[in-house]
Amino acid sequence: MPIYxxxxxxSFARDRAVKAxxxxxxDPDWASFNLDKLSTDQPDAILQALNQAMTPPFGLGDRFVWLVDSSIAQRCGEDLLAELERTLPAIPATTTFVMTSASKPDGRLKSTKLLQKYAEIQEFSPIPPWKTDHLAQQLRKLAQELDLKLTQRAVxxxxxxxxxxxxxxHSELEKxxxxAGTTQQPLDVDEIAPIVTASNQNSLKLxxxxxxxxxxxxxxxVADLLRQNEPGLRIVSTLTGQFRQRLWIKLMLESGERDDRTIAQAADLGNPxxxxxxxxxxxxxxxQAWERALPLCLELEFSLKRGGDEIAVLQTKVIELCELFRG
Structure with a gap:
């Protein structure tokens, strides 16, 4: 009864886990008979998915049922809850049943508690951009999966x-x-830099x-980043992380803290x-400049999420941010 x-x-990391x-x-030869991918846009998709999960596989291999954009852990009526309570414990071992959602499960719901009992629940949220040590760990794991060796400078x-x-x-590591070809020597930054699309680096330059x-x-x-089709919200995410990190460091120093490890921990800085x-x-x-910068970043994020003109909003807030640090 493998339920996930x-x-x-x-979504990229989440879907890779589903594909694995x-x-x-x-079984590759029987996949077309035993694979069911249903979206909640379809009528009665959840009930169809539960019915398919109960169906024995055809031929060799197991049955795989994937319910995309599931809302079970956000809202669930009594009739559907009753169906879940009846079906989840009975799903055969020959079925892998996977539900995916962008939203965090609501722990107050009975349906979520039911999933906690019968399913393996896993989170796939982006690592905050300022947690560089966690990003490095993720990168090394992906590189290892691809049998790719990199120096610390390249990482x-x-x-x-x-x-x-x-x-x-993942795209950059594939390139x-x-x-690398068949070489067993770790690649250094000078070798990989010419082929890497450094959009985040340009945000750091910004x-x-x-x-x-x-x-x-x-x-x-800003104009260069938008020409590269870099999403405005991604630019804001990088800026917010950088301002947040500097603000914590400034606050700790102003409070009289001198221990580097304590300051680094407060600022989520992986390498002291x-x-x-x-x-x-x-x-x-x-x-005051660092304190005022973060609210401006939040205003920028809010404006973009409200559908504001990306170029105009970014230009206006970048000018305001620059004014804080001029002179």
Whole structure:
């Protein structure tokens, strides 16, 4: 009775996990008979999925049922709950039943408690862009899956260049694997940099220009990022993470804290050695500038989510941010 509920906004990582289960469960020659993928856009999709989950596989291999965009853990009527209570415990061992959702399960619902009892629940949310040590761990794991060897400098470069975008990260690692060929030597940053699309790195350059009050440079970088089809919300995510990290460091220093490990922990800084350089960035800038920057980033995010014109909103808020750090 393998039942899974995968949730989170990182759809690429979530769907990769589903595909791995699918490969394990299905016999390739009988996959077309035993694979059922249903979307909740279809009428009675949940009931169809439960019925298919109870159906024995045809031929070799197991049956695989995937219910996409499931709302079971957000809302569930009494009739559907009764069907879940009847069916989930009875799903045969020859069926792998997977439900996916972008939304977090509501722990107050009876349906969620039922899933907690019978299903393996796993979260697939993007790693915050400022948690560079966690991003590096994720990168090393993916590289290991691809049998790809990278130096620490190459790992650091990719984390900075790609950020928390798992889809792009996987694409970049696939390109690097082709570059590596049959070599067993770890690839260094000088070898991989020419083929990596460093959209996140450009966002970091934008942050650096804002921090130095360079309005013209910052606006040029905004234009470059949008020409590269970089989503506005992704740019904001990088900026928010960088401002948040510097604000924590500045607050800790202003409070009299001098222990590097304590400051690094408060700022979610994976490598305390980076703190030396970040100190230099924040020491000459008043605390008020860092405090006012975060609300501006939140206003920018809110405007974009409300459907504001991406170019106009980004340009306006970038100018306001630059004003904070000018002079």
């Amino acid at each position: 509920f995968f949730w989170g906004e990182d 289960l699918q490969t394990k469960a299905l 650091d470069y990719l984390v900075e260049a790609v950020g928390n975008q798992t889809r792009q990260l 690097i694997r082709l570059l 942050f650096a220009a804002i921090r130095q009050g360079q309005t013209t440079t910052a606006l040029e970088l 050695k980076q703190l030396y350089f970040l100190r230099q960035e924040v020491v000459r800038t008043p605390l």
